[in-house]
Amino acid sequence: MSVEGDSVHQVLQCKREEFLNRVRGKLIVSCQALDDEPLYGSEIMAKMALAADQGGAAGIRANGVEDIAAIKKEISLPIIGLIKRNYDDSEVYITPTKKEIAALIDVGVDLIALDATKRKRPNGEKLEDLIEYAHSRGQLVLADISTVEEGLNAQQLGADIISTTMSGYTEYTKSKNQGPDIELVRELCKQSNYPVIAEGRISTPEEAVLLLEIGAHAVIVGSAISRPKLITEQFTKAIMSK
Numbered sequence: 001m002s003v004e005g006d007s008v009h010q011v012l013q014c015k016r017e018e019f020l021n022r023v024r025g026k027l028i029v030s031c032q033a034l035d036d037e038p039l040y041g042s043e044i045m046a047k048m049a050l051a052a053d054q055g056g057a058a059g060i061r062a063n064g065v066e067d068i069a070a071i072k073k074e075i076s077l078p079i080i081g082l083i084k085r086n087y088d089d090s091e092v093y094i095t096p097t098k099k100e101i102a103a104l105i106d107v108g109v110d111l112i113a114l115d116a117t118k119r120k121r122p123n124g125e126k127l128e129d130l131i132e133y134a135h136s137r138g139q140l141v142l143a144d145i146s147t148v149e150e151g152l153n154a155q156q157l158g159a160d161i162i163s164t165t166m167s168g169y170t171e172y173t174k175s176k177n178q179g180p181d182i183e184l185v186r187e188l189c190k191q192s193n194y195p196v197i198a199e200g201r202i203s204t205p206e207e208a209v210l211l212l213e214i215g216a217h218a219v220i221v222g223s224a225i226s227r228p229k230l231i232t233e234q235f236t237k238a239i240m241s242k
Ligand SMILES: CC(=O)N[C@H](C=O)[C@@H](O)[C@H](O)[C@H](O)COP(=O)(O)O
Pocket: 030, 032, 082, 094, 165, 166, 169, 199, 200, 201, 202, 220, 221, 222, 223, 224
């Protein structure tokens, strides 16, 4: 490694340690609303992040440069940033290409979340190249995976942290769409020496505690906190089926 490469590596290591220390054993809240959701809008997401901050969250996961910029004005928690974008030639939609990575670097986030599943990416881009690109610009990468194999692969390719975000959302894990994927978290913690974040369909405080107890470094909760329409539906469905 060149002297320059060496110092980028050291900076990344420091940033990674700092992030991991801030969120260890804690809750990160995903504050996201897409343009077809009632709470869509960066001002609203900034207030959502403020509420999460006041409630004791240790970090925020957010989508899109407008939301991220607004959230950064409101609070100073570490931010995991992503950009959801659909391309015609791929099913990958979480920070799919270099273009979205560059936009996230420009707005400034602590960690870039990107799809690290084995699915083909848009424009034939490769996961390893995207990780390398982010690193070369001093940026950490959170690998959103759906299986143990993908987690280990992302680790090998140099991703900094792994999150179980995509379990239940890839064709080959679709059957696992009820509640958090506890087995995936358990296996990844056992097989990798990497920090694993538990994410996806965590809907109670008890589930969050359990996932931390089995080894997750932190938990990310989205819908159960920041999507009141879905939360309302759960109540109304339960009441209607009585
Ligand atoms: C699969 C996918 O696109 N997940 C997205 C990732 O950024 C978000 O829509 C989720 O809300 C987030 O992962 C948190 O999960 P949950 O909302 O289940 O607590």
